[in-house]
Amino acid sequence: MISRLRPYAVKLLLALSSIVLTVGLLEGGTRLVGISPQPERFQLTPLLGWQWTPGYDQSEAYKGTQFRMTVNQQGLRAPATDHNYAIPKPPGTLRVLALGDSVVASPGVPWDETFVAQLEAELQRDFSARTVEVINAGTDDYSTEQERIWLQEKGLAFAPDLVILHVYLNDSRSFGAPTPRVAQITNFLAQHSAVYALVRQVQIANQVAQEDFRFRYMPALEAGEWRTDTAVLTELIQTADRDWGLAWYDQAQRTVEENVLQIQQLTAAQGIPLLMVLFPVNVQLYAEVDTPLGLTTPQQEFALFAGQHDLPVLDLLPVLEAVPDDDLFFDQVHIKPVGHAPIARAIAHALRENQLLPGDER
CATH class of the missing domain: 3.40.50.1110 (SGNH hydrolase)
Known part of the structure; x- marks a missing residue:
């Protein structure tokens, strides 16, 4: 039984390693171009x-x-x-x-x-x-x-x-209002992730466009x-x-x-x-x-x-x-x-x- 599960475990480990490596590369690359986590009001x-x-x-x-x-x-x-x-x-x-x-x-x-x-x-x-x-x-x-x-x-x-x-x-x-889990994850990423900081820049730009309707006067x-x-x-x-x-x-x-x-x-x-x-x-x-x-x-x-x-x-x-x-x-x-x-x-x-x-x- 264990021998049958071993190939799946190896595949899962490889998949997780690939995800971690990809996230690490994205995070490192984002920081290299000068984007880093910013204090959030x-x-x-x-x-x-x-x-x-x-x-x-x-x-x-x-x-x-x-x-x-x-x-x-x-x-x-x-x-x-x-x-x-x-x-x-x-x-x-x-x-x-x-x-x-x-x-x-x-x-x-x-x-x-x-x-x-x-x-x-x-x-x-x-x-x-x-x-x-x-x-x-x-x-x-x-x-x-x-x-x-x-x-x-x-x-x-x-x-x-x-x-x-x-x-x-x-x-x-x-x-x-967000769910507790969404709030927890988002606040953590805001504090620690450069990729999140990049996403926030795009999000803020879109938010400004949405706010244009509120402030159309x-x-x-x-x-x-x-x-x-x-x-x-x-x-x-x-x-x-x-x-x-x-x-x-x-x-x-x-x-x-x-x-x-x-x-x-x-x-x-x-x-x-x-x-x-x-x-x-x-x-x-x-x-x-x-x-x-x-x-x-x-x-x-x-x-x-x-x-x-x-x-x-x-x-x-x-x-x-x-x-x-x-x-x-x-x-x-x-x-x-x-x-x-x-x-x-x-x-x-x-x-x-x-x-x-x-x-x-x-």
């Missing part, structure tokens, strides 16, 4: 789809502006990769969780200039007898559904005294005719229906509201106050005309929803309109450093005004 996760890669530390450029992106070992944007937040929370610590997508992560803005860091400094002045921590829990392209999952599965472990939910107009978008946005032409403004909003234009659709609005309600329930169950902060699209700030769709319809809908559910809300549109600078945005959503200080002050004011801070312990 994100890693796959079956829970959330993607998340920041712990320990990521790179100098990056966003819209021509250099900044350093550092992610701590807990997968949060932080001042340094070793700037982690103690669990359990140390006594005497006032901890605020800033939950959101890239508007919170703040690409293009150095850490000290982000509104999260400036809010921390503002609150530290109010609570000089305590250690104040404002945790940046913003992840690029997250929806309110992902933010809800992150809060439930990870965020509450930080024992925040307050949660600030930052909402942008495309937060109803759905997401896909960009030529009209950059042309700027929407500033003074009602018809062009209306068409622009409708063309952005895979991005921020979603907020003008009832179903998308209801999707966000459902997740916000669940976030409110999660925080209320823990006795944690919640503030919702609304980020506008630049079109709402700079359009000189209105549209039959209603230029501020999303904010009005959120205000109505918040009032019905006793949820404090801060609309940043009037805050940014009051900033004497007509160049506040890197793009349609992300705000330059000049806009972060007024945002931090406005959030601090909203926290005080709504009595969301532990005033008896100042």
Whole structure:
């Protein structure tokens, strides 16, 4: 019996050896032409789809502006990769969780200039007898559904005294998540394989082409005719229906509201106050005309929803309109450093005004 199996075993061994040799040659050849594994900003996760890669530390450029992106070992944007937040929370610590997508992560803005860091400094002045921590829990392209999952599965472990939910107009978008095995293999290859790095370059090029449909409104946005032409403004909003234009659709609005309600329930169950902060699209700030769709319809809908559910809300549109600078945005959503200080002050004011801070312990 053994003698009969021996030829098959030899063939299997030869096949495996051939595969290993081929992979080795491909890997070596790819490295010889100058391609090597590159640090990945994100890693796959079956829970959330993607998340920041712990320990990521790179100098990056966003819209021509250099900044350093550092992610701590807990997968949060932080001042340094070793700037982690103690669990359990140390006594005497006032901890605020800033939950959101890239508007919170703040690409293009150095850490000290982000509104999260400036809010921390503002609150530290109010609570000089305590250690104040404002945790940046913003992840690029997250929806309110992902933010809800992150809060439930990870965020509450930080024992925040307050949660600030930052909402942008495309937060109803759905997401896909890999299986645990796919996530594990992909993350390993991203860290160790030059061939994977080459495949990623091709994949990113294809992804850019796919994203062209989502951002097909960009030529009209950059042309700027929407500033003074009602018809062009209306068409622009409708063309952005895979991005921020979603907020003008009832179903998308209801999707966000459902997740916000669940976030409110999660925080209320823990006795944690919640503030919702609304980020506008630049079109709402700079359009000189209105549209039959209603230029501020999303904010009005959120205000109505918040009032019905006793949820404090801060609309940043009037805050940014009051900033004497007509160049506040890197793009349609992300705000330059000049806009972060007024945002931090406005959030601090909203926290005080709504009595969301532990005033008896100042």
